[in-house]
Amino acid sequence: MKNKSRREFLKLVGVTGAGLLTGAATASGSEGLHVNNEEIGMLYDATKCVGCKACMAACKRVNGDYGSLSYEKAKFDPDGLWDAPTDLSGSTRTLIKLFKESESRWSYVKYSCMHCQKPSCVSVCPVSAMTKDKVSGVVDYNKNTCIGCRYCQVACAFNIPKFQWEKSIPQIVKCDLCKNTNLREKGISACAEVCPVGAIKFGKRKDLLQEAKTRLRENPDKYIAHVYGEHEAGGTNHLYLASMPFNKLGLPDIKPQAPAEFSEKIQHTIYKGFIAPVALYSTLCFIAVKNMKKHDKTDDHDKRKHDGEER
Numbered sequence: 001m002k003n004k005s006r007r008e009f010l011k012l013v014g015v016t017g018a019g020l021l022t023g024a025a026t027a028s029g030s031e032g033l034h035v036n037n038e039e040i041g042m043l044y045d046a047t048k049c050v051g052c053k054a055c056m057a058a059c060k061r062v063n064g065d066y067g068s069l070s071y072e073k074a075k076f077d078p079d080g081l082w083d084a085p086t087d088l089s090g091s092t093r094t095l096i097k098l099f100k101e102s103e104s105r106w107s108y109v110k111y112s113c114m115h116c117q118k119p120s121c122v123s124v125c126p127v128s129a130m131t132k133d134k135v136s137g138v139v140d141y142n143k144n145t146c147i148g149c150r151y152c153q154v155a156c157a158f159n160i161p162k163f164q165w166e167k168s169i170p171q172i173v174k175c176d177l178c179k180n181t182n183l184r185e186k187g188i189s190a191c192a193e194v195c196p197v198g199a200i201k202f203g204k205r206k207d208l209l210q211e212a213k214t215r216l217r218e219n220p221d222k223y224i225a226h227v228y229g230e231h232e233a234g235g236t237n238h239l240y241l242a243s244m245p246f247n248k249l250g251l252p253d254i255k256p257q258a259p260a261e262f263s264e265k266i267q268h269t270i271y272k273g274f275i276a277p278v279a280l281y282s283t284l285c286f287i288a289v290k291n292m293k294k295h296d297k298t299d300d301h302d303k304r305k306h307d308g309e310e311r
Contacts, residue, residue, distance in 0.1 A: 039136060040202070040203065041203075042200055045201070046199070046241065054196060055200060056094050059093050059190055090167065092162075096111075105244065106244075110199075112160070114229065115138060115139045115175075118258035119260065120233075129141060129145040130142075130152050136177075138176055140179055150163055155260075213227065224243065224246065228241075234257065
């Protein structure tokens with residue numbers, strides 16, 4: 001009878017936990033993420049980019065050089081005359097890369113922080129070193145708060161935040177839209193300000209989306225019929241237009257659901273009122289106490305048997 005009661009109790013706990021997870025998953029699918037189109041961002045048009053890397057130089061000039069210029073130099077630069085990193089790093093916030101599919105089909109692409117509507121890096125940071133400005137939407141980083149756990153790196157679907165492995169006192173490096181430099185002084189990011197061909201457009205998300213869709217409508221043969229970042233990962237404030245498939249430009253295929261929104265709802269549902277953890281620990285305690293009692297009874301029986309044999 002007691003064993004049956006325990007089985008029923010464990011079954012109830014399991015069903016309750018499954019119900020919580022199912023409820024969270026259902027809620028995530030049914031409740032849409034609110035997108036704030038008043039936030040600021042950038043529209044990068046890969047068909048306009050000429051690969052001059054003026055944006056990269058301006059980013060370092062305005063925001064400071066976060067490492068030696070010799071760090072991550074390209075192999076074709078033996079004299080160290082040009083800073084040509086192969087990836088975002090602890091010394092590079094903005095990167096231009098060339099993707100070549102054939103002699104006649106190629107494209108440049110710009111990498112920098114996507115400034116997500118619901119940023120995973122902010123969601124997972126245990127000390128709020130990563131924050132999202134409620135007005136501008138800029139995802140920023142506070143080195144004085146950071147404990148170096150690098151959860152933000154793991155959580156980012158776009159693989160943007162980078163750690164300064166070469167520094168004795170490292171920090172996370174990522175684009176902050178020149179929040180404390182060019183944006184404050186001139187109202188525009190440094191990369192957008194210096195782009196000589198207008199490949200980077202700065203402004204409010206709603207205006208950037210309107211511009212992107214106008215270009216798609218007026219030049220249907222020029223572009224892939226999609227604004228990358230409009231819906232990916234719940235929406236980003238760094239938007240893209242291109243003539244090549246975005247996954248061939250190193251941009252990941254991501255569903256419209258924001259990973260942070262989904263994970264937070266599961267966590268908040270499971271830990272709401274601390275019901276699930278209490279139920280779990282109660283179950284473990286129940287099993288432990290039951291096993292202890294069973295062990296004590298076995299010891300008592302063996303002791304009485306031993307005493308009887310001695311007599």
